[in-house]
Amino acid sequence: MTLQDKVALVTGAASGIGKDIAKAFLAEGAKVAIADLNLTAAEATAREFDPSGERAMAVAMDVTDEGQVDAGVEAVAAKLGGIDILVSNAGIQIVGPLEDYKFSDWKKLLAIHLDGAFLTTRACLKHMYAQGRGGSIIYMGSVHSKEASLLKAPYVTAKHGLEGLAKVVAKEGAAHGVRSNVICPGFVRTPLVEKQIPEQAQALGISEADVISKVMLKDTVDGEFTTVDDVARTAVFFAGFPTNALTGQSIVVSHGWYMQ
């Protein structure tokens, strides 16, 4: 087990990609904090994965709220014995053309993806540095960290921004053995994507089937969605990598949609 007794905090872990990462980390021997805006769903996830309550815990955390992030990270470190791995994964999508895009939606999206990444990073780094046993920080980027798509201005902006943050954390964290990397998935059929299919169909004036085949999967090598399992395996790889050789990097997991 590559993550035996490591303590991991995964944000947005009550659903989709984060939930599967939490499950994979537990299977690799880690203790996992399931942090989410939706506490009821986080508690249900923790119970589902670890009925004993010894290795998984739920934390109420709005990643845009400085007080909640700091308090949540403290509670996790106190209960599970420090913090070794952060997966900054919580995210949303709000699609729309730039000329009509609401400023409030722009700010909301950037706050969850970028303020959330900053606040959770800062809170976890304090523990990682003080513990002196290194650490791994993983940001959930996207193919949209590399490419643009129609209707996704703040999402593409935020996902590109995470690559910059990861590189700074790699440089500042190196002396403490803290590594920082980005996973860039293609489309994964989570609730976040299910919601987009009808929205994009309406905005682009095409059928839902065409949104899938002609927009979402058009540039993949095989017309396949990426799965939560594909992303979770990559997270286990980054989390368990033992040295600074792999830091400041991004891996694209997208069925060849984007090739570096």
Ligand code: NAD
């Ligand atoms: P999802 O909607 O299934 O899950 C997102 C989770 O984040 C939910 O449990 C939600 O409650 C939580 N969340 C939302 N706002 C929050 C906040 N302010 N504080 C804490 N938690 C909050 O979505 P998903 O598809 O699993 O997406 C997870 C991450 O993966 C996101 O960063 C997303 O941008 C990224 N991503 C997704 C895809 C995809 O195709 N699904 C592709 C590339 C990247």
